[in-house]
Amino acid sequence: MIPNKTIDALRDRGLRLTRPRRIILDVVRATDAHPTAAFVYRRVRRRLPRVSLATVYRNLQMLAAEGFLAERADAAGMRFDGNTGPHDHFTCLTCGRIYDVPAGAAGAARRRLPARTGFEVLDHRTEYYGRCGACRPPGGRSFPTRQRRSNGKPQGL
Amino acid sequence: MIPNKTIDALRDRGLRLTRPRRIILDVVRATDAHPTAAFVYRRVRRRLPRVSLATVYRNLQMLAAEGFLAERADAAGMRFDGNTGPHDHFTCLTCGRIYDVPAGAAGAARRRLPARTGFEVLDHRTEYYGRCGACRPPGGRSFPTRQRRSNGKPQGL
DNA sequence: ATAGATGCAAACTCTTTGCAGGTCG
């Protein structure tokens, strides 16, 4: 089910809540498996057999650009995440599954994670996103946009 | 120039130090731009015009699998990093450049980075890698196997 | 009514692979 505030947020931007779009959003939000486009496509097709893969791609991309979903890249392609709140990820190098972990200090979590969740952490990486000196407005402070991961294409994860 | 210890490490694994291989390694290690395969190909071709893109891909993949290079995925494809030591990255959302930043506590760095480097950090993510409870040997310790590229097919996603 | 969205198929980009011939040790 799509909450009213999501529906309103879409409409406020001139976006329609079509049947494919609603189901795509539903499917991504209903799983914590960080699905690929192909996975979403298979799931959506169970409810809407005539949907096209292109529609799934277009909607995932748009919903991520508008901040309704988070997206991340890995070696196999893009993955989407219905959980847009702050949280980190644990990727199992053996089975490839991606788990959510609560956002926390990297150093401490490295030791704490195993005890609490059964994860054995072998490595971790932190990626920062923002603006480099060359791209910041020269004069003064930049305005604190609470920017959704939307505008530019150079979005890393 | 390739240090002797790298040459020996290669040979110890039965790998040859061919001309294309040496130049590819050289090129990646000579830049901090986190190059794509295409970038490496262009650079290598300046020194070895008949090199093929396939050779560049095969070598980058192999050198990463053997631990001579680090690799990371982003929306545009794979990127390689000659710096295999522990460090984090800052990606500029405006120009797309990826900068190295010293490994450090995520929380503190978020405030400290701007002052020291001119980076304005808008967001950050930490990824943990390891083994989940389901994949750990039930009885005891596991030993870290070096990860090959996209070996574990992620559970039908 | 009409701007926006969809389905289909073709096109694109990045990456991998098969194979015959070349090369390092």
Add this chain to the structure above:
DNA sequence: CGACCTGCAAAGAGTTTGCATCTAT
């Protein structure tokens, strides 16, 4: 000399796009 490696071309995989048609609002 033999195993490993390379160049070339073709194939794969994931993602995007052009276009006629359809549909929320």
